[in-house]
Amino acid sequence: MNSSGRYKAIAVIDTIEDKILHQSLELTAFINQIYQGSTSGLLLVVTGRNIIEECRILADKSGFDIAAVEHNGFYYPNPDLLVKTLNVLHEKYRPEIFCLTNTIRNCSAVSAFSAECGLQCITGIELVSETDNGLMLQRNIFNGKLKEKIIVSAQQLAVTVNPGAFQLKQDDAHIKSETFIEKVEIDEEVSGYKPVSISESSDMESSLEDADVIIAAGRGIGKPENLQMVRDVVRIFNNAAIGASRPVCDNRWLPYRHQVGVTGKTVSPKLYMAIGISGSQQHIAGMKNSQCIVAVNMDAHAAIFSVADYIVIEDVNVFIPVFLKIYHERKR
Amino acid sequence: MKILVCIKQVPDIESNPEIRCDSLWIKEDNIAFRMNRYDEYALEEALLIKETIPGTTLDVITAGPERASSVLIKGLEKGADNAVMIICERYPLSSYETALLISNYASDNNYDIIFAGVMSEDAMQCTTGPMIASLLSIPCVVSSVKTSVDYEEKIITVESELEGGIIETVTLSIPCLITVQTGINQPRYPSLSGKMRAKGLKPSVIDGEYLKSGFNKSDYKLGYPDSNVNGVTITGTSEEKAVKLLEILHERGLLL
Numbered sequence: 001m002n003s004s005g006r007y008k009a010i011a012v013i014d015t016i017e018d019k020i021l022h023q024s025l026e027l028t029a030f031i032n033q034i035y036q037g038s039t040s041g042l043l044l045v046v047t048g049r050n051i052i053e054e055c056r057i058l059a060d061k062s063g064f065d066i067a068a069v070e071h072n073g074f075y076y077p078n079p080d081l082l083v084k085t086l087n088v089l090h091e092k093y094r095p096e097i098f099c100l101t102n103t104i105r106n107c108s109a110v111s112a113f114s115a116e117c118g119l120q121c122i123t124g125i126e127l128v129s130e131t132d133n134g135l136m137l138q139r140n141i142f143n144g145k146l147k148e149k150i151i152v153s154a155q156q157l158a159v160t161v162n163p164g165a166f167q168l169k170q171d172d173a174h175i176k177s178e179t180f181i182e183k184v185e186i187d188e189e190v191s192g193y194k195p196v197s198i199s200e201s202s203d204m205e206s207s208l209e210d211a212d213v214i215i216a217a218g219r220g221i222g223k224p225e226n227l228q229m230v231r232d233v234v235r236i237f238n239n240a241a242i243g244a245s246r247p248v249c250d251n252r253w254l255p256y257r258h259q260v261g262v263t264g265k266t267v268s269p270k271l272y273m274a275i276g277i278s279g280s281q282q283h284i285a286g287m288k289n290s291q292c293i294v295a296v297n298m299d300a301h302a303a304i305f306s307v308a309d310y311i312v313i314e315d316v317n318v319f320i321p322v323f324l325k326i327y328h329e330r331k332r
Numbered sequence: 333m334k335i336l337v338c339i340k341q342v343p344d345i346e347s348n349p350e351i352r353c354d355s356l357w358i359k360e361d362n363i364a365f366r367m368n369r370y371d372e373y374a375l376e377e378a379l380l381i382k383e384t385i386p387g388t389t390l391d392v393i394t395a396g397p398e399r400a401s402s403v404l405i406k407g408l409e410k411g412a413d414n415a416v417m418i419i420c421e422r423y424p425l426s427s428y429e430t431a432l433l434i435s436n437y438a439s440d441n442n443y444d445i446i447f448a449g450v451m452s453e454d455a456m457q458c459t460t461g462p463m464i465a466s467l468l469s470i471p472c473v474v475s476s477v478k479t480s481v482d483y484e485e486k487i488i489t490v491e492s493e494l495e496g497g498i499i500e501t502v503t504l505s506i507p508c509l510i511t512v513q514t515g516i517n518q519p520r521y522p523s524l525s526g527k528m529r530a531k532g533l534k535p536s537v538i539d540g541e542y543l544k545s546g547f548n549k550s551d552y553k554l555g556y557p558d559s560n561v562n563g564v565t566i567t568g569t570s571e572e573k574a575v576k577l578l579e580i581l582h583e584r585g586l587l588l
Contacts, residue, residue, distance in 0.1 A: 111459035112466035151551040192471035192505035250515035323574040
C-alpha cells in the first residue's frame, strides 16, 4: 500500500443521535497494529447533526485529527450518506485504508463505497499479521469453523474490524499538541433512503444483564419441548437466567429478549453455560467476556469450544438429564 | 410489481468442512449443499408480498457452479415464477464478482424490489446486497426485520435491526434493494402442487464466464482455527463428565 496524501488511514467513529460510540475508538488500535506502532497518519471521521462539540472533546482526549461531518441525515446511522462522505474523503486524501467497526450498517457502507470506487473490500477482520508476502488480514468464515487469511495486494482498502478484536491500551494514546478539526460538507442530494426513527426493540427487556449465571440454549436442543431441561438447569443455580442463540429465537422457541449476541444482549456473567450452541461469530461476540464458560455440544469442532473454559463433548439431550439426575441425587 | 430474490447455495455449515489441498476452498465430496438460510427468509418475504399485491412476478437468481441450480428449483417449488442461473464454474466468486453478474442481469429487467439475505452463512461478508444496489444506483437498506410496501406511493417502510436490539425505521423509494435478517417471517415448505408446477419450469441459463479475470479475489488461503489451548476438555462417560462438571461448579460456589 502507498499513499501520497496527508492521511494514510481514515477511521470512521460511530455515532447515534449525536453521541459517539466509544467502542469504535478501537479502530485506532487496529491502525496502530497495521502501521506497527504509528498512528501519525490517521484521520478520524465523526458524523452527526450537531457534532462539532463532541469532536473537540474527542480531539483533546485522543490527540487525533478529526473530520467532522455535519448533516441532518446523520442523526441516525445512515450508510447512504456515509458512502458520499467516504467518496469526498477518498477524492481529497486517497488514503491507503478506510476502516470502520464491523456493524451491519458499516458493512453496507464499505461495500457500496468500494464497489463504486474500485477498492478492495474486506469485512469482519479479527486479526492482523505481517508475513513475508505482506500484510495478512484474517476473518471468520463458515460460522467460525474456518478462517480466511487474505494477503493484501491492493493499493487501497476499505475494511470493517470486529468489535473487541483490537483492544485499546492506555499507552496507545497518541499525544499531539495541536489537533486539527476539519468540517466536511456533503451535497444535499435527494436520496431514496430516509432514516425516520430509532427505537429499542419492544422485546428487549430481560433479566440477562443482572444474572450471575446464564444457561443458554441453542438449536442443538432439537425441539422447543427440550427447553424444559434447560429451565431445570437454570433452577440449580443462584440468580440464573435463560439465554438463547439467535436460531432459537428465530424459531420462536424463546422471545428475542433472551437472545445473546451482536443483535441481542452482550453479557459477562460469572458462569455462561452454552447448551447445544455451535457458536456463531455473532453469538460469541456477545458472551466471550463471561468469567467462566462451559460449553456442551456433540460436535467436537463446534466454534463455541474455542472460547470455552470447560468443554463437554456430548449430545445435550443425553448429557443434561444425566447431569441433572446426578445433581439431585447428590443434593439428597 | 416485479421482484427479484438473490439466492446463494451454501455448504451445510453443520457438517465439518475440510480444506482442499490448494487451500482456496473446501473438499466438496461428502458435503451437502442447501439454500443460504438468510436467503430463505428473503424469499419468503418476497412470496408474502406476491400474495398481497396482485400481478406481482417473482424471479429468483443465483450465480455459481451448475450444482447451485438446486436452490433455484427450490425457489420455483415455493412459488417463484422464473429462475435465472448464472453459471460460473470458477469458484468461489468474490462478492464483487457476484454483485457484477447479478446487477448486469437486473439492470435490463426493471425490478421494483430486489431482495437478498443479509449475509451468506459460508462467507459471512454482508457485502453482496449493498454492492448490487450500488452498481444499480438504487437505495439499499440492510437487516430488515419488517417490510411494508405502499405500492401506490412507491414507498417501502423497513424496520431495520441494528446491533444491540435497536430498530431503525427507514423509508425507501422504489426501486430499491432490501437485505433480510432471519426471524422476519417463517419460511414455508414447498407444497405438493408447488412441486408439481416447478417440474414444468426450468431456470434460464446465462454464461457468467464473460467476467473472466480482472476481478479475481485477492491472494487468500483458508485455514482452521487455532485449537483452544485454554479450555479443559472434560472426559469420561456421561456420568463421569457430569460428576466432574458438578464438582467444578461447586468449587466456584455457583450451585445452589
